[in-house]
Amino acid sequence: MNIPMRFTRLSSFAATLMAVGAALVVLAGCATVPPAVPALSVSQRQAIVDSPIRTDADRKMDAARHPVDFLAFTQVHPGMQVLDVSAGAGYTTQVLALTVGSTGKVWAQREQAGAALTKRLADQPQPNVEVLLRPFEDPYPASGPPLDLVTLVLNYHDITYLPVDRAKMNARLFAALKPGGRFVVIDHSAKPGADISSGKTLHRIDQAIVVSEVTRAGFVVEAEGDFLRDPADNREVSSGDSKIPTDKFALRFVKPR
Numbered sequence: 471m472n473i474p475m476r477f478t479r480l481s482s483f484a485a486t487l488m489a490v491g492a493a494l495v496v497l498a499g500c501a502t503v504p505p506a507v508p509a510l511s512v513s514q515r516q517a518i519v520d521s522p523i524r525t526d527a528d529r530k531m532d533a534a535r536h537p538v539d540f541l542a543f544t545q546v547h548p549g550m551q552v553l554d555v556s557a558g559a560g561y562t563t564q565v566l567a568l569t570v571g572s573t574g575k576v577w578a579q580r581e582q583a584g585a586a587l588t589k590r591l592a593d594q595p596q597p598n599v600e601v602l603l604r605p606f607e608d609p610y611p612a613s614g615p616p617l618d619l620v621t622l623v624l625n626y627h628d629i630t631y632l633p634v635d636r637a638k639m640n641a642r643l644f645a646a647l648k649p650g651g652r653f654v655v656i657d658h659s660a661k662p663g664a665d666i667s668s669g670k671t672l673h674r675i676d677q678a679i680v681v682s683e684v685t686r687a688g689f690v691v692e693a694e695g696d697f698l699r700d701p702a703d704n705r706e707v708s709s710g711d712s713k714i715p716t717d718k719f720a721l722r723f724v725k726p727r
Contacts, residue, residue, distance in 0.1 A: 510569070515541045518568045523594040528561055534715040537565050539697035543720055544654050549573040550618040553610050553646065556625035557601075559586035566621065567596045577602045579609045607638040616648040623656045624718075626680055630669035640687035649727040653689055655680055656698065658709035659717040673709040677719040684723050695720030 510518075515538045540562075546552065548571040554563045557578035567576040578587060579602045591599060602610065606629055610617070620643050629636060643653055660674035668674050681691060698718035709716045 509545065510541065510547055512538065512542075515569075518565060521568050523568075523596075524564065525590075528564070531561060535561070536697050539695070540656075540720075541565065541569055543693070543695045543697065543722060544619060544621060545652065545722075546570065546619055551615050552576045552619045552621070553579060553602075553617050553643075555579050555606070555609050555620060555622040555643070556629070557584075557587060558625070559584065560590045560599075562621055562623045563587070563599060564590065564594075564596065566619075567599045570598060572598060574598060575600065577610065577614075579604055581605055606632070606634045606636075608642055609639065610642065610646045612645075614646065616651070617646050618648060618651050620647060620651070620653045621656075622654070624658065626655055626657045627660075627669035627673055627675040630666050630675065630679075636683055637686065640684050640689070644687045644689060644725055647725045649725055651725045652692065653684065653723040653725070654721070655684065655723070656718055656720045659703075659705055659719050661705045664705075672705075672707070674705060674716075677721065680719075680721060684721075688725065689723035690726055691721060692724040693722040695722070 518541065519532065519537045544566075546566055546569045548569065550570045551574060552566050552570060554566060554576060557563045557580055560578060563576055563578040567574075570576060575598045576596075577600050580587065581603065583601075583603060587601065591601070604610070629639070647653065657677070657680065658672075658674040660668040660672060660676045662676060662678065664672075664674070664676045666675070666679055668676065685691065698715075698720055700715050700717045702714055703712065703717035705717060707713075
């Protein structure tokens with residue numbers, strides 16, 4: 471059968487339009503995917519830690535806390551929305567706020583106001599820091615923006631001997647995070663198999679307990695850091711009485727997408 475030339479040309483033109491349209495759809499789809507944020511370099515993280523607003527007391531703690539490695543492990547970067555649970559005097563809060571910058575925000579959660587944190591923010595105001603006085607079981611308002619990162623540093627063991635429902639706390643943190651958001655827990659290591667009572671007696675906790683409780687909320691273990699490990703620590707002395715840096719575990723959990 472002979473096909474008219476005009477119909478052939480129209481068919482070819484239509485096919486070309488369809489191909490162009492498909493390409494535009496693909497490009498549009500790609501445009502909706504946010505570009506990957508490059509990890510901060512070692513020098514960038516060191517510059518944050520070297521900030522002149524940090525106190526001499528903080529700098530003395532750096533040898534045991536390894537803040538440059540901590541920032542790498544958390545994968546925090548400018549623009550993030552971060553919650554620091556049990557913020558204490560604000561050591562962690564401050565370096566996180568310096569990292570997320572003016573386009574990000576850090577909420578420092580405490581159950582009660584603390585003089586050291588209040589003084590830190592009065593001496594060196596950081597507009598991207600907001601103190602949240604809330605219970606551990608509900609550490610972040612449901613109306614708040616979805617979080618990219620939650621940190622709980624050296625205080626999970628303390629929460630174990632307080633009248634806190636940790637299942638509720640972990641479930642609330644899970645709900646507060648965006649899909650793909652991270653929850654980083656760092657604490658003083660107890661011996662493997664140690665009872666949860668070590669939290670009160672030795673101010674330590676077996677990391678297996680943390681893994682069990684946090685994954686029960688829906689989190690998945692993504693990484694374990696060894697930058698705070700110290701094999702010289704026999705884990706038999708209270709973390710507050712140790713003459714050497716304690717052995718600490720670092721766990722990064724992720725909320726599945």
